[in-house]
Amino acid sequence: MAANPHGYTFNHTMLRVKDPAKSLEFYCDVLGMTLLRKSDVEAGEFSLYFLGFTDDEDEVPKDEKAAAEYVFSRQGVLELTHNWGTEDEDGPVYHDGNAEPQGFGHIALDLPDLEEAVAHFDRLGVEFQKRPEDGKMRHIAFIKDPDGYWIEILSAKAMAGG
Missing domain, CATH: 3.10.180.10 (2,3-Dihydroxybiphenyl 1,2-Dioxygenase, domain 1)
Structure with a gap:
């Protein structure tokens, strides 16, 4: 079989996060990722934060359409999804996948x-x-x-x- 016969690219993985400020601080300040694009979806009451590693933050387009194409054509992007209001809830909001029943690792x-x-x-x-x-x-x-x-x-x- 030919290598990647369809020209597919593994683009991103999505994780739901309780508090985007804490998560962005961790992924950007601790791990060194760059916020590539943010999108607020008012109808669904959630926000999407697309993160990736880049050598030059200026390579990320400022124009919304160009930024979307840039993000969705890259490999190795992390999408953090914040459902509005979860930051106000007590305790953990999401299953980490490693407790029973196991799933995501x-x-x-x-x-x-x-x-x-x-x-x-x-x-x-x-x-x-x-x-x-x-x-x-x-x-x-x-x-x-x-x-x-x-x-x-x-x-x-x-x-x-x-």
Whole structure:
């Protein structure tokens, strides 16, 4: 079979978030992602935040139509969906996928230096689900976002045995 015979692109993964301010602080300030586009859907009472990694924030188009095409033609975009009013609810609002019944597991980020990233997350008080020194898989860690979703952090080089 030909590689990608249809020309498909894996564009984005969506996570529902309780408080967009906390989630944007985590994904942008802690992980270094860029808010590529925000869309408020008044009829549905929700907002969409599209995030991705970019070397230059100026590459993101300012024009709404161009920004939409830019976001929906990229790979590796994270869509955070905020249903208005959830930030006012007590306790967790969404299932993280890792408690019973299990479903969704995690997203993963390749980092240039796992040890340096762990120190960065420690300085910022990020919650770990699994530290590299825990268990047998010492080349990965899992951190949690404000809604309890797991994020695997790894180094592609270490994963390949290098």
